[in-house]
Amino acid sequence: MNELQKISYKSDGDESLSLRVYNVGYEQCKSLHQWGPGVRKFYLIHHIVSGKGRYMVGNKSFEINAGNTFLIYPNIEITYIADKDDPWEYYWVGFSGNDARIILNQTDFSEDSPIILTDLNNQFENYIMDIYKSQGIHDSAKIKMSGYLLLGLSLLVEQAKQTKGRQDITNVYTIKAMEYIEYNYAGKLSVQDIADYIGISRSQLYRVFMDTYQKSPIQMILEFRIRMACELLKNSKLSIGSVGFSVGFEDNLYFSRAFRKVMGISPREYIKSIYKNM
Secondary structure, eight states, rough: OOOEEEEEEOOOTTTTTSSSSEEEEEEOOOOOOOOEEEEEEEEEEEEEEEEEEEEEEHHHHHHHEEEEEEEETTOOOEEEEEESSBOOEEEEEESSTTTTHHHHHSSSSEEEEEEOOOOOTHHHHHHHHHHHTTOOSHHHHHHHHHHHHHHHHHHHHTTTOSSOHHHHHHHHHHHHHHHHHHTTTTTOHHHHHHHHHHHHHHHHHHHHHHHHHOOHHHHHHHHHHHHHHHHHHHOOOHHHHHHHHHHSSSSSSHHHHHHHHHHHSOOHHHHHHHHTTT
16 A cells, blocks of 8 residues: 555545444655644544554643554544654544444543554454445445444454443443433333434343443433423422423323322422422
């Protein structure tokens, strides 16, 4: 590949994909070739195959050599520059999507340490070139690019030396689950809806919630709805029935029973306690 100075391809991506390629390419950089200071809006991996350079993130500076792979996180100001005497040669791939952080959290990358030493026997750069060769405007091409990206990322996950994966992935799942509950609690919301949104099974979602909150997903949905009901009972003039309907309960009796189960008193008693303490 040394006879080429640069090849690259930029995709418009596909918002329906949970992991989508933004750009991909290869470059044999010139002396002191620099990008930044600037901010990327997507994740960007550079895999160094020869030469060296420097990568700056905030007040940190990292010397990068052949065999290193570094990750740029979205919306963080960075600069990277090729060495004067031995400028680096690298392959890169930029990507985004709901699954991007979930997968990266299973690698040895972190925002404090965004560089890893890889020993992949040309496999990683081969997958990057497969991404490049799969370029196209049709959905099939975009899916194929995402497929090769997944294969490349799987190599980084396989060689991860740290055992942080399970805890970090659990954190991501719970954050996404609670976000989904927050935006959808007022309608018909099922545990399956949440699991489908995150991309895991119902049983896995149950284990994640029990590990994190010691409560089931159903219990977390119920408690969130009751918490929102308390806010409405305090700060609105809606009837008890309207409050229940507004937070996802179609049956007034069930709402009252659920409220008592969580709060220990009925909605009417809760309203009286508010006025009593005013």
